[in-house]
Amino acid sequence: MAVRLNEISTRAPEDFDKKQAKEKTARMVEELDDLQNLLFAEGKHSVLIIIQGMDGSGKDGVIRNVLGNMNPQGVTVKSYKAPTQEELSHDFLWRIHAAAPGKGMIQVFNRSHYEDILVTRVHKWCDDETAVKRMRAINEFEKLLQEHNNTHILKFYLHVSPEEQHERLSERMKDPAKMWKYNEKDFEEAKLWDIYMKMYEDCFNNCNNPEWTIVPSDQNWYKEYIIASKLHTLLKGLNMQFPGLKK
C-alpha cells in the first residue's frame, strides 16, 4: 500500500511509557557494544544503516546517542554532502559503493544515495525519467550488497512535523552550541516541504526492499528507542558466535 507521510504520526503513541522506553534504550545501547564486537570478531555479516530525514530531524543525534557507544574500529560513519567534481565524473553510486561495509563492519550513512532522487528531484536537477532509472539502479545495488556480501541494510526515515522542524531550526539561531549548524538556506528548503514529502514517498514506494522504517521523530527519546530496537533485533537475530581458536 502506498505510503502517505501526512497520515503517519510524528510522535510516539499517546500511552507509550517514556520512562520505560528510555531505560530499555539505555540497556539496548549497552548491549549493542557487545553485539558489534561479536559481529566484528565473527566477520561473516556486515551492516549498513542509512539515515535520511529533513534538516533538523535529528540524524546527528541518532549517530551520537544510539550508535556512538560502539567501538569506532568497527563502526564507520560517512556523511554525504553535495558531490565533488571527481564524484560527479562517475555514476551516482560510485561514491556510495566505495563506502559499503566490509564483513564484520557496521557502516552508517548520514544521508545517502537517496539524495540523488530527493534533493535533486525537488530542485529539478534530475527529471522523472532519470529518477526511475536511478531507483532501479538503487534496488539492484542494495540487492548486490545483500546477496553478495551478506550485508544487512536498515533504512530509517526520521519523520518530523514541519512545526517541530521550524522550532529546531530556529533554536540554532539562539543556542551558541548549535549555531554552527545554522544555515539560512535550511529555511528556504523548508518551504519546499510538500514536494520533499512527495519525493520521500516515492522512495518508500519504489525502493522498499529492504524496507524503510519511518521513525516518528518529534521526540528524541522515542526516535532513539525505535532505532536502537531495530538494530538490536537485527544483530540478536544473526545468531553470531565467536569463531574460537584458529587452527
Added chain:
Amino acid sequence: MAVRLNEISTRAPEDFDKKQAKEKTARMVEELDDLQNLLFAEGKHSVLIIIQGMDGSGKDGVIRNVLGNMNPQGVTVKSYKAPTQEELSHDFLWRIHAAAPGKGMIQVFNRSHYEDILVTRVHKWCDDETAVKRMRAINEFEKLLQEHNNTHILKFYLHVSPEEQHERLSERMKDPAKMWKYNEKDFEEAKLWDIYMKMYEDCFNNCNNPEWTIVPSDQNWYKEYIIASKLHTLLKGLNMQFPGLKK
C-alpha cells in the same frame, strides 16, 4: 545463438592482407592518440575496455601496442589479480566499481569481474547458483555504468588455440626477456582448457550486453588490428567536439 568457441577460428581469414592490416593498425593507433585527447577535453563520455583471455593469449601485448600510444593521463590500466583480504571482505564488484572510469577517461581492465565467474567456477570456489546471481549482478553493474555515466564498454576475449598457448608458455622458459612471466602453474591451468572454454561460453551467452568481441589471437597483427579497429570506430562514432572557450 549460443557461442561455441571451438567452432570459431583463432586465426585471421586465409586471404586477409597482413601488410595492409598492419599499415591500417599503425594509422589507427596514431589517430587514437588524438581521439583520446578529444575524449578527455570534451569530458562527456567514458570508455571501459575489458580484456580477458587465457594465459599467453597476449593481453599485455594489446595494452602495450594498441593502447600504449595514448596519453597516460587519460588512460589508466588496472590489472586484477587474486583479491586481497580487504577486497574479499566486500562484494565482488566493489574493487571493480572503484576503478570505473570517470568522464573523459579510458579505463583498461587486464582481467576483470569476469574472473569471478571464470577461474572461480573452474576451481569450484563458486557454485552454479552463485554464478547465476553474479551474472545478473554483472549485467546490472554494466548497465549502471552505461546508463548513469555514459560509459562505453568494449569487451574483448583473446581467442587462442591450445597449441599456440602451449608454444607461448614454453617460450617463457627459453627467452630471458620473458622468463619473468613464466609460472609453472600456467601449465596446470592449461590442462583445464575445456572447462575454461565452457565457462567462457557461459559468459558470452549470459553477459552479452554490451556484447563481447571474440578476437582471433593466434597472430598478434590480426588481434591488434581488430582491437584497434573497434576502439577507433567507437571513438569516431561519438562525434566529439572540443568544448571551446569557457565563458
